[in-house]
Amino acid sequence: MSASPENLVAIFVMALAAMAAKGGGFIAMRWLGRHRFVAAMLDHAPGAVLVSAAVVPLTQAGGAYWAGAIAAAVLTRTAGGFTPGLFGAVGAVALARWAGLQ
Amino acid sequence: MILPGLASLPFGIGFGVAAAQKGLSAFETTLMSFTVMAGTSQMVALDIWARPLPLVALFVSVFVANLRYFVMGAALQPHLPHLPWWQQPLVWYVTVDQNWAINIAEYRRGHGDLGRFLGGGFIMACIWSGSTLLGHLAAGGVLSDPTAARRLGLDFVGVAVFVVVATILFRGKRDLAPWAVAIVVALAAKWSIGGNWYIVIGGLAGGLFGALRDYRKTGEKTPS
Structure with missing residues (x-):
């Protein structure tokens, strides 16, 4: 178990930066959250963040990812929830790759 | 949270291998993963990892690479308005992509649970740190092959x-x-700027559009 003091300081600085980014929005909302426009924006932000995060990998990857995304959406709606959607999506990607899709 | 945690396994192994190649010890690699717990920014930091260590550049690059969490934290706060000050850093720590996504959905449906949020985040931190340690120990071996x-x-x-x-x-x-606005703007941001800014930019654009539209519908004045 070896560690250099210089590396430990750098790791501490990195952890501080990550916490500053994560906590910054949370703290700022104590004041910004009183504004109705900000509250309305944050009502829409989670869904917008999620589709933004999903769409770029989907457009960059091949058909297997699309098969997985369709399976995820359909199974979440029909089988009712997170677990069947997630397992179905992963299974669909594995099957699609086995069938030759990338 | 175990399956979402396992999602980080290939990336974690890859990061462990890269950290070993940069000369970090197994302990340093695991400690970094457990305390920073943000894979993309750790990978960015490894890129600029050199002697003497550029501390300011490390801080700025990790902060910027994690700016999407700023938006996620802001969206989370209205669901935890009376959280004691000493619990807040714990919530910030476990605010990572999949853990946030699952729990913001629960809070919105009125089923949010702080214990589950913190516990899920801790499980993800253990899996992420463990996978980077695995990658470090197996650097160059069979585990560094992500094809399986x-x-x-x-x-x-x-x-x-x-x-x-x-x-x-x-x-x-x-x-x-x-x-739709979020998707178009995210794709445009990815194409024009690169990196992972598209999550922040697309999320803000979609949120802004939705808020403006809701204001117009209710006939209220938009803030100037």
Whole structure:
């Protein structure tokens, strides 16, 4: 178990930066959250963040990812929830790759 | 949270291998993963890791690479308005992509649970740190080959979580236009800027569009 003091300081600085980014929005909302426009924006932000995060990998990857995304959406709606959607999506990607899709 | 945690396995192993090649010890690699717990920014930091260590550049690059969490934290705060000050850093720590996505959906449906949020985040931190340690120990060995995880579809778990949670959060017609705006702006941001700014920019654009549209519908004045 070896560690250099210089590396430990750098790791501490990195952890501080990550916490500053994560906590910054949370703290700022104590004041910004009183504004109705900000509250309305944050009502829409989670869904917008999620589709933004999903769409770029989907457009960059091949058909297997699309098969997985369709399976995820359909199974979440029909089988009712997170677990069947997630397992179905992963299974669909594995099957699609086995069938030759990338 | 175990399956979403396993999504980080191939990336974690890859990061462990890269950290070993940069000269970090197994302890330093694991400590970094457990305390920073943000894979992309750790990878960015490794890129600029040199002697003497550029501390300011490390701080700025990790902060900027994690700016999407700023938006996620802001969206989370209204659900935890009276959280004691000493619990807040714990919530910030466990605010990572999949854990946030799952729990923001629960809070919105009125089923949010702080214990589950913190516990899920801790499990993800253990899996992430463990996978980077595994990669470090196996650097150059069979575990550094990500094709096995890819064959099993595990590289898709991260994206699958976003799709599943978006499907759960979908409220019908009122979400269509803001989400379409978010998608178009995210793709444009990825194409024009690169990196992972597209999550922040697309999320803000979709949120802004939705808020402006709601204000117009209710006939209220938009803030100047």
